[in-house]
Amino acid sequence: MWNLLIVEDESIVRLGLRYMVDWETLGVYWKAEASNGEEALRMLDTEPIHIVMTDIRMPGMDGLDFAKQVKMKYPDVQIIFLSSYDNFAYAKEAIRLGAIDYLHKPTMDEREVAGAIGKAVALLADTPAQQPTLTGDERNLYLLSLLDKYTIPGNPSLAELETEEFQQGYWLTAFRKRDDAVQAGEDSGHLKFLSVLYLIEEYVSKDWGGVVFHRDFREVVWIAPAAAKAGGIGHSERGKYLERLRLKIFELLNAPLIYSSSSLYGGLEQLPDAYMEVLLQLPVHEQSDNLIVRKSKAFVDNHLLEDITLAKVAAEIHVSPGYLSRVFLKEIGENFSDYLIRNKLEYAQKLLRDTNKKVYEISAEIGYTNPHYFSKLFKERMGLTPLEYRNR
Structure with missing residues (x-):
């Protein structure tokens, strides 16, 4: 237009x-x-x-x-x-x-x-340099329309996807944040997603190229040319490249992602097929929760008011503490101890709001026998002492 x-x-x-x-x-x-x-x-x-x-x-x-x-x-x-x-x-x-x-x-x-x-x-x-210009939102909506067989235009066209680098075909990848990762507020979550989007766009533009856009600020889609800009990155290296990208995002933004990529496709009219292939490969339900992590989280939820340690949970699910620690961090994006403390303190906040129990009683109830340690930990994480939190 x-x-x-x-x-x-x-x-x-x-x-x-x-x-x-x-x-x-x-x-x-x-x-x-x-x-x-x-x-x-x-x-x-x-x-x-x-x-x-x-x-x-x-x-x-x-x-x-x-x-x-x-x-x-x-x-x-x-x-x-x-x-x-x-x-x-x-x-x-x-x-x-x-x-x-x-x-x-x-x-x-x-x-x-x-x-x-x-x-x-x-x-x-007839003016080569003059093409219909789309705003950022219009471009994003148009790219999304190319992914659905019911909305794709009869003659799909976009200058970014018709360059020389795409002549050998393309492949498509979708990135999503893990559903069970640490949740942020609505505003900060939106900003976090934009940070992920911009980082992916910057990362792939340097050595592979292609087009990056998003679906409803929940999913990043990358349409990549068959061959990378940088030499030595061929078809067999795509998986390693995506894993490096995932780790980079986790390292810089503490944002745990899952992803799935398609095989190689040709014309733009095949984009719905490429996207469907990606969706069918994305982990479903709890987004590829490792069975070990699911078991450990269930144990924590059921024994939250007890004196829980990494070693106790590892013994319960028959793995070594070191292995559980590595898997938990990889799958959830949060250390086991941080996950445990966060859940205990969220429960303590509820007790402070809804009951008249003393601080030492709440400390003991959630498994901390030393109320001074509990108060110190609470202030470090919440910015207030338990009494300040109750009286604010």
Whole structure:
């Protein structure tokens, strides 16, 4: 779609134009409206605009002065003039400024408007450097539409996916945060996801390339060319590359991810098949929770008020403490001891809020025989002493 800006001081004229023709069938998106030249110039500085339809006579800056400035700053923008006056001098000046058409408002009809837009679209399509520009959100939505056989366009096209690097095909990977990882608040979780998205994009752009986008701020999708930019990274190395990326994200952002990747595909019309292959391979239910971790978490939940240690849990599920510690950190993204303390202190907060029990009673109830140690630990983790937390 090519973005259209209407510059017209009469709101009734703008309204009439909007519904005079079916813009989308002409390949045009009604992007913005302005009531004068100054406002329109500000819009051009912030919005990707390809076609401008502007009145010649407006208060303040008139259409001719406005067009001169547009052509100086944005020479590829196509301009169509509107006028209530059938004045040859205006038309002559409009043509000199590079306008592609001059429409007489009192007599113009749907056919004339469509014809003028057709000229603009044809000129834009013939300009190699000028392609329809999408905002970040529009680009993301378009890329998502390519992943579903019910929404993919009839002739899918995106310049980023039609470069030389994609001539040998592509493969697709989806990354998701583990459902059972430490949960953050809504705002911080959103920011954490964006950090993961940007890090993946930066990491892959250096040595592999491709396109990175997201689904609802829950999943990162990477469409990668068949061959990496850097030498020595071939088909058999993809798994190792993805694992290095996963570990890098965990190391820098403490964000445990799971991922799945597809085999090699060719045309863009096969993107839904590639994405479906990825979804079928993604771990389901508790997202590949290791059986050992599931058992250890269940034991902690059932014995939270007792004096639990890593060694006790390891003995209960018949593994070594060292192995349990490594697996727990890998699967959950949190040390076993931190997981245990976090759950105990969350329970202590509930008791402080909902009961009148003394601090030493709560300490003993959750398995800490030394109330001073409990108070110190509580303040280190929560920033308040137990009494301060209760009385705030």
